[in-house]
Amino acid sequence: MTRNEYADFLLPNVNHSKEEYENIFKERESKGNFVTRIAPSPTGFVHVGTLYTGFVASKFARQNNGTYILRIEDTDQKRLVEGGVSEIVKVLDDYGIKFDEGMKDETTSYGEYGPYIQSQRKDIYQAFAKYLIERDLAYPCFMSEEELNEIRSNQEARKQRIGIYGRYARFRNISIEDAIERINNGEKYIIRLKSPGNFDNKVYVDDAIKGNLEFPENDLDIVIIKHDGLPTYHFAHLVDDHLMHVTHVIRADEWVSSLPIHAQLFDIFEYERPIYAHLSPLMKKDGDITRKLSKRKDPEAAVSHYHETGIPKEALMIYIMTVANSNFEAWFDKCTDGNFMDFELTFDKVSTSGALFDLDKIINISKNYLSKISAKELYERTLEYTNEYDREFYDLLKKYENYSINVLNIERECERPRKDIDSYSSVRKEISYMYDELFNPNYSIKEYYDINFLEDYFENYYSISDDKNTWFDKIKECASKYNYCANNKEYKANPESYKGNISHACEVIRVCATGKEQTPDLYEILKLLGKDRIKIRFEQFKKCFYEVNPIWDTL
């Protein structure tokens, strides 16, 4: 049997040859100068790390007028989750990451270099594997799981390098006849690379982020085709990235250690190696230890977490930008139009050590972002959020649309807008007292609260048509009658001779009208509440006040 027949025997039913595939997928005529991709697995969970890498890759593709591909890596059939592809597509799209080629949902795709889902590329991988077998650069391996485990524990015990190499590669030189016999006897096999590497030689890779990296050559006979006929990551990386003419492989740090394997694979096929850029992982401080943000342990590792907590997408993206390039922040401070996407990312500014994922910083970015959008926009987005997570509040927002927008507009369109709202979920907490349906005050009546002052003020002084200065002057005037000192310096000099100062007087009004000691601008609030509602709230306050001070009038 010739080697070609042998390859056919090991991998039957392969429709095309490697050369045929190479001819089908010619280089792109346009936008081929910078081709990159993201290759997630559809496990039903989108990690912020995926968003991070995906975003960085998309940004570089866009900056270079290149091509960005979404390829789905579903070669591990055990981990697949139904709807996983659509989930990835939806999340990335939500966050503004657009593709030129790739999967659209579970089954459909667009682009000329597909299929873009690995399970449908089986024939292609096998064609490439056959090429290797024909050249005696790959072989069938019949070792059982038990045998593999045994080798590993032996190596561990003897403090040797772990893996299938040298004398551990038991089937490396199996004869064609022997292999055929075993297969005819029903023995299971996988295909291993017959690594031409030597551990004593060096291989060099110039990573766009990490710089010059030096490794021992790979001498591991890695698996290239698994039992189910699908490739391992390494082999798929070679085949897909070559056939899709990917020029830049931007991926997570965890792949750095596989670089000798990848370099070797490209070298064997005499393909030009892509430029690699390895992004350091996002970290998390867990007690005393620092570790990668973990899907299982950290809720904030899921992109969905930010959706659920109402962090604006833009805020997350701005944060991701600051992690990607630390000079982004200074640039963004000066950026007047808020188009953070205009920033030009560079590889040499990407940190080489993993950054702790900083939730405080995200909150800070979020509140700054939310302070700059219009009340109308905040309203729309909060509506969208509450529609999903807080129907009660959603109904109120819907019912009082204009009023709600006005409430959200308090201290907004000005030079120094309010920054109390840090997420869509915090809107309710910050403005709920403006809705009678949610107004449920738990007054704590202080000794300097004067019900007569309040009554007098609302009856005889407050007018909704006053401008702000007049309004404040009137408070001072009325408060003075009840021994609240209108002049702060005087008050500070002699606090014991007054009931309080003007701040205390305002506090009484504020607590009565809102049930809270701290709110935004009182003037605006009273105006939006209107006289009738203020009156009702006053009566409610009065009742409570007399429960605490039954003999107030006689004091």
Added chain:
RNA sequence: GGCCCAUUGGUGAAAUGGUUAACACAUCGCCCUCUCAAGGCGACAUUCAUGGGUUCAAAUCCCAUAUGGGUCACCA
């Protein structure tokens, strides 16, 4: 254990051999203000993991050590 990478304050970091180690977040203080949220001002690394070296000069270059991280699957 092997291989690879990293190490500047609580956090993200700037600095690319040359004055008092930028800036931002967090924290704390003061000021302003009708209270908050802000904003302004200030504090917070006597020193860049440690030890050696090179140099007139080191956070920056070299060596060693320590610590942390990644990886060593028929997972990606």
